[in-house]
Amino acid sequence: MSWDQVWIDINIATMDPTSNTPYGAITQGAIAIQAGKIAWIGKQKDLPEFDHLATPVYRGKGGWITPGIIDAHTHLVFAGNRAQEFEQRLNGASYEEIALAGGGILSTVKACREASEAELFELGRQRLNTLAKEGVTTVEIKSGYGLDTETELKLLRVARDLGQYHHIDVKTTFLGAHAIPPEYKDKTDDYIELVINDMLPKIIENNLADAVDVFCEKIAFNLEQTEKVLLAAKKAGLDIKLHAEQLSNLGGSSMAAKHGALSVDHIEFIDEKSIEVLSQNGTCATLLPGAFYSLRETQLPPIQLLRKYNIPMVVASDYNPGSSPICSSTLMLNMSCILFKLTPEEALKGMTFNAAKALNMDSEIGSLEIGKKADFCLWDIDTPAQLAYTYGVNPCLQVVKAGQVILS
Numbered sequence: 001m002s003w004d005q006v007w008i009d010i011n012i013a014t015m016d017p018t019s020n021t022p023y024g025a026i027t028q029g030a031i032a033i034q035a036g037k038i039a040w041i042g043k044q045k046d047l048p049e050f051d052h053l054a055t056p057v058y059r060g061k062g063g064w065i066t067p068g069i070i071d072a073h074t075h076l077v078f079a080g081n082r083a084q085e086f087e088q089r090l091n092g093a094s095y096e097e098i099a100l101a102g103g104g105i106l107s108t109v110k111a112c113r114e115a116s117e118a119e120l121f122e123l124g125r126q127r128l129n130t131l132a133k134e135g136v137t138t139v140e141i142k143s144g145y146g147l148d149t150e151t152e153l154k155l156l157r158v159a160r161d162l163g164q165y166h167h168i169d170v171k172t173t174f175l176g177a178h179a180i181p182p183e184y185k186d187k188t189d190d191y192i193e194l195v196i197n198d199m200l201p202k203i204i205e206n207n208l209a210d211a212v213d214v215f216c217e218k219i220a221f222n223l224e225q226t227e228k229v230l231l232a233a234k235k236a237g238l239d240i241k242l243h244a245e246q247l248s249n250l251g252g253s254s255m256a257a258k259h260g261a262l263s264v265d266h267i268e269f270i271d272e273k274s275i276e277v278l279s280q281n282g283t284c285a286t287l288l289p290g291a292f293y294s295l296r297e298t299q300l301p302p303i304q305l306l307r308k309y310n311i312p313m314v315v316a317s318d319y320n321p322g323s324s325p326i327c328s329s330t331l332m333l334n335m336s337c338i339l340f341k342l343t344p345e346e347a348l349k350g351m352t353f354n355a356a357k358a359l360n361m362d363s364e365i366g367s368l369e370i371g372k373k374a375d376f377c378l379w380d381i382d383t384p385a386q387l388a389y390t391y392g393v394n395p396c397l398q399v400v401k402a403g404q405v406i407l408s
Protein backbone atom coordinates (compact mmCIF):
# COMPACT_ATOMS: atom_id res chain seq x y z
CA MET A 1 0.00 0.00 0.00
CA SER A 2 1.22 3.48 -0.72
CA TRP A 3 -0.25 6.28 1.31
CA ASP A 4 0.67 9.90 1.98
CA GLN A 5 0.39 9.57 5.78
CA VAL A 6 -0.65 7.05 8.37
CA TRP A 7 -1.94 7.78 11.88
CA ILE A 8 -1.57 5.13 14.57
CA ASP A 9 -1.84 4.84 18.38
CA ILE A 10 -5.19 6.56 18.30
CA ASN A 11 -8.77 6.02 19.30
CA ILE A 12 -11.27 7.34 16.78
CA ALA A 13 -14.72 8.83 17.27
CA THR A 14 -15.67 8.43 13.61
CA MET A 15 -19.21 9.80 14.10
CA ASP A 16 -20.13 7.46 11.26
CA PRO A 17 -23.87 6.97 11.77
CA THR A 18 -23.79 3.51 10.21
CA SER A 19 -21.48 2.28 12.96
CA ASN A 20 -23.13 0.53 15.87
CA THR A 21 -20.80 1.81 18.59
CA PRO A 22 -21.42 5.09 20.46
CA TYR A 23 -19.63 7.94 18.66
CA GLY A 24 -18.85 5.40 15.90
CA ALA A 25 -15.85 4.63 18.09
CA ILE A 26 -12.88 2.57 16.97
CA THR A 27 -10.48 2.02 19.85
CA GLN A 28 -6.83 1.32 19.07
CA GLY A 29 -7.46 2.49 15.56
CA ALA A 30 -5.53 3.77 12.59
CA ILE A 31 -6.19 6.08 9.65
CA ALA A 32 -4.40 6.19 6.30
CA ILE A 33 -4.58 9.27 4.10
CA GLN A 34 -4.18 9.61 0.37
CA ALA A 35 -4.59 12.83 -1.61
CA GLY A 36 -6.16 14.64 1.35
CA LYS A 37 -8.82 12.00 1.87
CA ILE A 38 -9.29 9.05 4.15
CA ALA A 39 -8.07 6.00 2.26
CA TRP A 40 -8.32 3.48 5.09
CA ILE A 41 -9.75 3.50 8.63
CA GLY A 42 -10.13 0.71 11.16
CA LYS A 43 -8.41 -1.19 13.93
CA GLN A 44 -4.66 -0.73 13.93
CA LYS A 45 -4.16 -4.48 14.06
CA ASP A 46 -5.98 -4.75 10.71
CA LEU A 47 -3.95 -2.01 9.00
CA PRO A 48 -2.62 -3.39 5.70
CA GLU A 49 1.17 -3.55 5.19
CA PHE A 50 2.64 -0.29 3.91
CA ASP A 51 6.06 1.09 3.11
CA HIS A 52 7.29 2.38 6.48
CA LEU A 53 10.32 4.09 5.01
CA ALA A 54 8.36 6.07 2.43
CA THR A 55 5.31 6.96 4.55
CA PRO A 56 5.23 9.52 7.36
CA VAL A 57 3.66 7.91 10.43
CA TYR A 58 1.99 10.09 13.04
CA ARG A 59 1.53 8.67 16.53
CA GLY A 60 -1.42 9.85 18.57
CA LYS A 61 -0.15 8.58 21.94
CA GLY A 62 -3.48 7.03 22.75
CA GLY A 63 -5.48 10.25 22.32
CA TRP A 64 -8.81 10.52 20.52
CA ILE A 65 -9.40 11.65 16.97
CA THR A 66 -12.71 13.26 16.01
CA PRO A 67 -13.85 14.78 12.75
CA GLY A 68 -12.86 18.44 12.46
CA ILE A 69 -15.33 20.62 14.35
CA ILE A 70 -17.83 22.42 12.11
CA ASP A 71 -19.42 25.67 13.26
CA ALA A 72 -22.46 25.88 10.99
CA HIS A 73 -23.85 29.24 12.13
CA THR A 74 -21.71 32.31 12.78
CA HIS A 75 -21.74 36.02 12.05
CA LEU A 76 -18.00 36.34 12.62
CA VAL A 77 -17.16 39.09 10.15
CA PHE A 78 -18.04 42.24 12.06
CA ALA A 79 -16.38 45.39 13.35
CA GLY A 80 -16.63 46.96 16.79
CA ASN A 81 -18.22 45.41 19.83
CA ARG A 82 -21.38 45.82 21.86
CA ALA A 83 -20.09 45.90 25.42
CA GLN A 84 -22.08 49.08 25.99
CA GLU A 85 -25.29 47.30 25.06
CA PHE A 86 -24.29 44.42 27.30
CA GLU A 87 -24.06 46.93 30.11
CA GLN A 88 -27.45 48.44 29.18
CA ARG A 89 -29.01 45.01 29.34
CA LEU A 90 -27.53 44.44 32.78
CA ASN A 91 -29.08 47.75 33.77
CA GLY A 92 -32.49 46.48 32.78
CA ALA A 93 -33.06 47.09 29.05
CA SER A 94 -34.12 44.11 26.94
CA TYR A 95 -32.49 42.94 23.67
CA GLU A 96 -35.67 43.84 21.81
CA GLU A 97 -35.95 47.30 23.40
CA ILE A 98 -32.38 48.10 22.44
CA ALA A 99 -33.02 46.89 18.87
CA LEU A 100 -36.18 48.98 18.57
CA ALA A 101 -34.34 52.07 19.81
CA GLY A 102 -31.85 51.78 16.93
CA GLY A 103 -29.08 50.02 18.86
CA GLY A 104 -28.33 46.32 18.70
CA ILE A 105 -27.70 44.99 15.22
CA LEU A 106 -27.82 48.52 13.79
CA SER A 107 -24.87 49.66 15.88
CA THR A 108 -22.78 46.85 14.37
CA VAL A 109 -24.08 47.88 10.94
CA LYS A 110 -22.68 51.36 11.48
CA ALA A 111 -19.27 49.96 12.48
CA CYS A 112 -19.21 47.61 9.48
CA ARG A 113 -20.12 50.31 7.00
CA GLU A 114 -17.20 52.39 8.32
CA ALA A 115 -14.66 49.55 8.40
CA SER A 116 -12.38 48.80 5.47
CA GLU A 117 -12.28 45.40 3.83
CA ALA A 118 -8.72 44.94 5.15
CA GLU A 119 -9.80 45.67 8.73
CA LEU A 120 -12.71 43.26 8.52
CA PHE A 121 -10.48 40.60 7.00
CA GLU A 122 -7.93 40.95 9.80
CA LEU A 123 -10.64 40.72 12.49
CA GLY A 124 -12.08 37.66 10.80
CA ARG A 125 -8.67 36.07 10.42
CA GLN A 126 -7.94 36.42 14.15
CA ARG A 127 -11.30 34.90 15.01
CA LEU A 128 -10.74 31.97 12.69
CA ASN A 129 -7.35 31.41 14.34
CA THR A 130 -9.05 31.30 17.73
CA LEU A 131 -11.56 28.75 16.49
CA ALA A 132 -8.91 26.65 14.74
CA LYS A 133 -7.05 26.22 18.02
CA GLU A 134 -10.11 24.43 19.36
CA GLY A 135 -10.31 22.07 16.42
CA VAL A 136 -12.61 23.95 14.04
CA THR A 137 -11.97 23.10 10.39
CA THR A 138 -15.12 24.46 8.69
CA VAL A 139 -17.17 27.54 9.46
CA GLU A 140 -20.25 29.17 8.04
CA ILE A 141 -20.15 32.98 7.97
CA LYS A 142 -23.18 35.20 7.40
CA SER A 143 -23.34 38.76 6.16
CA GLY A 144 -26.13 40.91 7.58
CA TYR A 145 -24.24 43.80 9.17
CA GLY A 146 -24.18 45.87 6.01
CA LEU A 147 -27.84 46.25 5.08
CA ASP A 148 -26.89 48.19 1.98
CA THR A 149 -25.71 46.64 -1.26
CA GLU A 150 -22.14 47.86 -1.03
CA THR A 151 -21.54 46.70 2.54
CA GLU A 152 -23.34 43.37 2.19
CA LEU A 153 -21.10 42.61 -0.80
CA LYS A 154 -18.07 43.76 1.18
CA LEU A 155 -18.84 41.43 4.09
CA LEU A 156 -19.38 38.48 1.77
CA ARG A 157 -16.17 39.22 -0.13
CA VAL A 158 -14.29 39.23 3.18
CA ALA A 159 -15.87 35.92 4.14
CA ARG A 160 -14.97 34.40 0.79
CA ASP A 161 -11.39 35.74 1.04
CA LEU A 162 -11.06 34.25 4.52
CA GLY A 163 -12.07 30.90 3.08
CA GLN A 164 -9.46 31.24 0.42
CA TYR A 165 -6.55 32.39 2.57
CA HIS A 166 -7.22 30.57 5.83
CA HIS A 167 -6.85 26.85 6.47
CA ILE A 168 -10.41 26.78 7.73
CA ASP A 169 -13.00 26.21 5.02
CA VAL A 170 -15.71 28.84 4.86
CA LYS A 171 -19.28 28.58 3.60
CA THR A 172 -20.89 31.98 3.12
CA THR A 173 -24.50 32.97 3.71
CA PHE A 174 -26.21 36.15 2.55
CA LEU A 175 -28.30 37.56 5.40
CA GLY A 176 -29.26 40.90 3.87
CA ALA A 177 -32.66 40.56 5.56
CA HIS A 178 -31.20 40.62 9.06
CA ALA A 179 -32.62 43.93 10.27
CA ILE A 180 -34.32 46.96 8.81
CA PRO A 181 -31.68 49.60 8.00
CA PRO A 182 -32.33 53.16 9.22
CA GLU A 183 -32.83 54.38 5.62
CA TYR A 184 -35.77 52.02 5.25
CA LYS A 185 -37.44 52.63 8.60
CA ASP A 186 -41.18 51.99 8.10
CA LYS A 187 -40.46 50.87 4.52
CA THR A 188 -39.68 47.24 5.16
CA ASP A 189 -41.27 46.01 1.94
CA ASP A 190 -39.09 48.39 -0.06
CA TYR A 191 -36.04 47.05 1.72
CA ILE A 192 -37.06 43.50 0.83
CA GLU A 193 -37.28 44.63 -2.81
CA LEU A 194 -33.71 45.94 -2.53
CA VAL A 195 -32.53 42.65 -1.06
CA ILE A 196 -34.16 40.63 -3.83
CA ASN A 197 -33.69 42.85 -6.85
CA ASP A 198 -30.39 44.57 -6.19
CA MET A 199 -28.30 42.71 -3.62
CA LEU A 200 -29.11 39.14 -4.58
CA PRO A 201 -28.38 39.46 -8.34
CA LYS A 202 -25.01 41.09 -7.61
CA ILE A 203 -24.15 38.42 -5.07
CA ILE A 204 -24.99 35.71 -7.55
CA GLU A 205 -23.09 37.40 -10.35
CA ASN A 206 -19.97 37.45 -8.17
CA ASN A 207 -20.54 34.02 -6.63
CA LEU A 208 -20.36 35.45 -3.13
CA ALA A 209 -22.87 33.26 -1.30
CA ASP A 210 -23.62 29.58 -0.90
CA ALA A 211 -26.89 30.14 0.94
CA VAL A 212 -29.44 32.76 1.94
CA ASP A 213 -30.85 33.34 5.42
CA VAL A 214 -33.44 35.76 6.88
CA PHE A 215 -34.18 36.87 10.45
CA CYS A 216 -37.88 36.03 10.66
CA GLU A 217 -39.03 37.73 13.83
CA LYS A 218 -41.34 40.46 15.11
CA ILE A 219 -38.38 42.86 15.39
CA ALA A 220 -37.19 41.98 11.87
CA PHE A 221 -39.10 40.42 8.92
CA ASN A 222 -42.54 38.84 8.80
CA LEU A 223 -43.45 35.53 7.27
CA GLU A 224 -44.48 36.92 3.91
CA GLN A 225 -41.35 39.03 3.48
CA THR A 226 -39.20 36.11 4.58
CA GLU A 227 -40.82 33.75 2.10
CA LYS A 228 -40.23 36.18 -0.76
CA VAL A 229 -36.50 36.28 -0.05
CA LEU A 230 -36.20 32.53 0.36
CA LEU A 231 -38.06 31.86 -2.88
CA ALA A 232 -35.86 34.31 -4.79
CA ALA A 233 -32.78 32.60 -3.38
CA LYS A 234 -34.07 29.18 -4.27
CA LYS A 235 -34.89 30.29 -7.77
CA ALA A 236 -31.31 31.48 -8.13
CA GLY A 237 -30.08 28.03 -7.09
CA LEU A 238 -28.84 28.91 -3.61
CA ASP A 239 -29.42 26.91 -0.46
CA ILE A 240 -31.81 28.40 2.06
CA LYS A 241 -31.97 28.47 5.85
CA LEU A 242 -33.67 30.61 8.47
CA HIS A 243 -33.33 32.37 11.83
CA ALA A 244 -36.69 31.27 13.15
CA GLU A 245 -38.71 31.08 16.33
CA GLN A 246 -35.94 32.65 18.42
CA LEU A 247 -38.03 35.14 20.38
CA SER A 248 -41.57 34.19 19.31
CA ASN A 249 -43.42 31.75 17.07
CA LEU A 250 -44.18 33.23 13.63
CA GLY A 251 -44.25 29.92 11.76
CA GLY A 252 -41.02 30.56 9.87
CA SER A 253 -39.64 27.08 10.50
CA SER A 254 -42.38 25.16 8.76
CA MET A 255 -42.55 27.65 5.90
CA ALA A 256 -38.79 27.37 5.32
CA ALA A 257 -38.81 23.58 5.67
CA LYS A 258 -41.58 23.31 3.07
CA HIS A 259 -39.30 25.14 0.67
CA GLY A 260 -36.46 22.73 1.43
CA ALA A 261 -34.41 24.74 3.94
CA LEU A 262 -31.20 23.05 5.04
CA SER A 263 -31.77 24.20 8.60
CA VAL A 264 -33.90 26.34 10.84
CA ASP A 265 -31.90 28.01 13.56
CA HIS A 266 -32.57 28.99 17.20
CA ILE A 267 -36.15 27.56 17.28
CA GLU A 268 -36.72 27.91 21.01
CA PHE A 269 -40.41 28.66 20.28
CA ILE A 270 -41.03 26.01 17.60
CA ASP A 271 -44.18 23.84 17.99
CA GLU A 272 -44.74 20.14 17.34
CA LYS A 273 -46.60 20.63 14.05
CA SER A 274 -43.65 22.55 12.63
CA ILE A 275 -41.23 19.88 13.85
CA GLU A 276 -43.28 17.37 11.89
CA VAL A 277 -42.77 19.50 8.79
CA LEU A 278 -39.01 19.55 9.43
CA SER A 279 -39.01 15.76 9.56
CA GLN A 280 -40.93 15.51 6.28
CA ASN A 281 -38.39 17.72 4.53
CA GLY A 282 -35.09 16.61 6.03
CA THR A 283 -34.50 20.03 7.57
CA CYS A 284 -31.97 20.26 10.41
CA ALA A 285 -32.61 22.03 13.71
CA THR A 286 -29.70 24.29 14.62
CA LEU A 287 -29.42 24.92 18.34
CA LEU A 288 -27.56 28.01 19.48
CA PRO A 289 -26.88 27.77 23.21
CA GLY A 290 -24.54 30.78 23.18
CA ALA A 291 -27.41 33.13 22.30
CA PHE A 292 -29.74 31.42 24.76
CA TYR A 293 -27.13 31.87 27.48
CA SER A 294 -26.10 35.43 26.63
CA LEU A 295 -29.67 36.70 26.36
CA ARG A 296 -30.66 34.79 29.49
CA GLU A 297 -33.48 33.17 27.56
CA THR A 298 -35.79 30.91 29.52
CA GLN A 299 -37.72 29.19 26.73
CA LEU A 300 -35.82 25.99 25.98
CA PRO A 301 -35.83 24.47 22.49
CA PRO A 302 -38.02 21.34 22.57
CA ILE A 303 -35.26 18.74 22.53
CA GLN A 304 -37.54 15.81 23.39
CA LEU A 305 -39.78 16.57 20.41
CA LEU A 306 -36.79 16.98 18.11
CA ARG A 307 -35.64 13.53 19.24
CA LYS A 308 -39.12 12.09 18.81
CA TYR A 309 -39.20 13.17 15.17
CA ASN A 310 -35.56 12.24 14.58
CA ILE A 311 -34.58 15.73 13.50
CA PRO A 312 -30.82 16.12 12.96
CA MET A 313 -29.75 18.49 15.73
CA VAL A 314 -26.91 20.87 14.94
CA VAL A 315 -25.00 22.83 17.57
CA ALA A 316 -23.33 26.11 16.57
CA SER A 317 -21.86 29.19 18.21
CA ASP A 318 -23.90 31.94 16.49
CA TYR A 319 -20.76 33.97 17.20
CA ASN A 320 -21.78 37.62 16.86
CA PRO A 321 -21.21 40.82 18.84
CA GLY A 322 -24.76 41.07 20.19
CA SER A 323 -26.54 37.91 21.18
CA SER A 324 -23.60 35.50 21.33
CA PRO A 325 -20.26 37.25 21.78
CA ILE A 326 -18.46 33.97 22.36
CA CYS A 327 -15.62 33.01 20.04
CA SER A 328 -15.55 29.38 21.06
CA SER A 329 -17.21 26.54 19.27
CA THR A 330 -16.21 23.89 21.78
CA LEU A 331 -17.82 25.83 24.62
CA MET A 332 -21.05 25.15 22.72
CA LEU A 333 -20.54 21.42 23.23
CA ASN A 334 -20.60 22.05 26.95
CA MET A 335 -23.44 24.59 26.88
CA SER A 336 -25.66 22.41 24.70
CA CYS A 337 -25.34 19.64 27.29
CA ILE A 338 -25.73 21.81 30.38
CA LEU A 339 -28.40 24.21 29.09
CA PHE A 340 -30.29 22.05 26.55
CA LYS A 341 -29.55 18.64 28.09
CA LEU A 342 -28.13 17.13 24.94
CA THR A 343 -26.03 14.07 25.54
CA PRO A 344 -22.31 14.58 24.88
CA GLU A 345 -22.68 12.32 21.84
CA GLU A 346 -25.57 14.39 20.46
CA ALA A 347 -23.54 17.54 21.07
CA LEU A 348 -20.51 16.23 19.17
CA LYS A 349 -22.72 14.95 16.38
CA GLY A 350 -24.23 18.45 16.26
CA MET A 351 -20.81 19.94 15.55
CA THR A 352 -19.67 17.26 13.12
CA PHE A 353 -22.01 14.98 11.19
CA ASN A 354 -25.20 17.01 11.50
CA ALA A 355 -23.38 20.31 11.04
CA ALA A 356 -22.03 19.01 7.72
CA LYS A 357 -25.59 18.17 6.71
CA ALA A 358 -26.74 21.70 7.57
CA LEU A 359 -24.03 23.08 5.28
CA ASN A 360 -24.84 20.65 2.48
CA MET A 361 -21.35 19.20 2.85
CA ASP A 362 -22.17 15.78 4.26
CA SER A 363 -20.75 13.95 1.28
CA GLU A 364 -17.31 15.46 2.03
CA ILE A 365 -16.96 16.08 5.77
CA GLY A 366 -18.60 15.55 9.17
CA SER A 367 -17.53 11.97 9.83
CA LEU A 368 -14.42 9.89 9.37
CA GLU A 369 -15.14 7.42 6.62
CA ILE A 370 -13.25 6.21 3.55
CA GLY A 371 -13.50 8.79 0.78
CA LYS A 372 -14.28 11.72 3.04
CA LYS A 373 -11.86 14.59 3.51
CA ALA A 374 -9.11 13.99 6.08
CA ASP A 375 -10.26 16.87 8.33
CA PHE A 376 -9.78 15.82 11.92
CA CYS A 377 -8.42 16.72 15.35
CA LEU A 378 -6.36 14.86 17.88
CA TRP A 379 -7.48 15.47 21.46
CA ASP A 380 -5.75 14.73 24.74
CA ILE A 381 -8.77 13.03 26.28
CA ASP A 382 -9.62 9.59 27.67
CA THR A 383 -13.18 9.48 26.36
CA PRO A 384 -15.11 11.54 23.79
CA ALA A 385 -17.55 12.74 26.47
CA GLN A 386 -14.67 14.74 27.94
CA LEU A 387 -14.98 17.23 25.07
CA ALA A 388 -18.35 18.40 26.35
CA TYR A 389 -17.66 17.76 30.03
CA THR A 390 -14.90 20.24 30.59
CA TYR A 391 -14.12 23.73 29.38
CA GLY A 392 -11.10 25.99 29.66
CA VAL A 393 -8.45 23.32 29.38
CA ASN A 394 -8.13 23.15 25.62
CA PRO A 395 -7.33 19.48 24.96
CA CYS A 396 -6.80 19.98 21.23
CA LEU A 397 -3.34 18.66 20.35
CA GLN A 398 -3.37 18.75 16.57
CA VAL A 399 -5.62 19.84 13.76
CA VAL A 400 -5.42 18.15 10.38
CA LYS A 401 -6.99 19.69 7.29
CA ALA A 402 -7.21 17.66 4.09
CA GLY A 403 -4.43 15.46 5.45
CA GLN A 404 -2.09 18.32 6.36
CA VAL A 405 -1.26 19.09 10.00
CA ILE A 406 -2.20 22.78 10.26
CA LEU A 407 -1.85 23.19 14.02
CA SER A 408 0.13 21.27 16.57
Ligand code: DI6
Pocket residue numbers: 075104105108178215243246291318320321322323324
Ligand atom coordinates in the same frame (compact mmCIF):
# COMPACT_ATOMS: atom_id res chain seq x y z
N1 DI6 B 1 -30.30 36.38 15.71
C1 DI6 B 1 -29.21 36.42 16.44
O1 DI6 B 1 -29.05 35.81 17.46
C2 DI6 B 1 -28.22 37.27 15.78
N2 DI6 B 1 -28.89 37.62 14.60
C3 DI6 B 1 -30.08 37.10 14.61
O2 DI6 B 1 -30.85 37.25 13.68
C4 DI6 B 1 -27.94 38.47 16.61
C5 DI6 B 1 -27.16 39.47 15.90
C6 DI6 B 1 -26.81 40.66 16.75
O3 DI6 B 1 -27.40 40.93 17.81
O4 DI6 B 1 -25.88 41.36 16.33
Ligand code: FE
Pocket residue numbers: 073074075243318
Ligand atom coordinates in the same frame (compact mmCIF):
# COMPACT_ATOMS: atom_id res chain seq x y z
FE1 FE C 1 -27.52 34.02 14.17
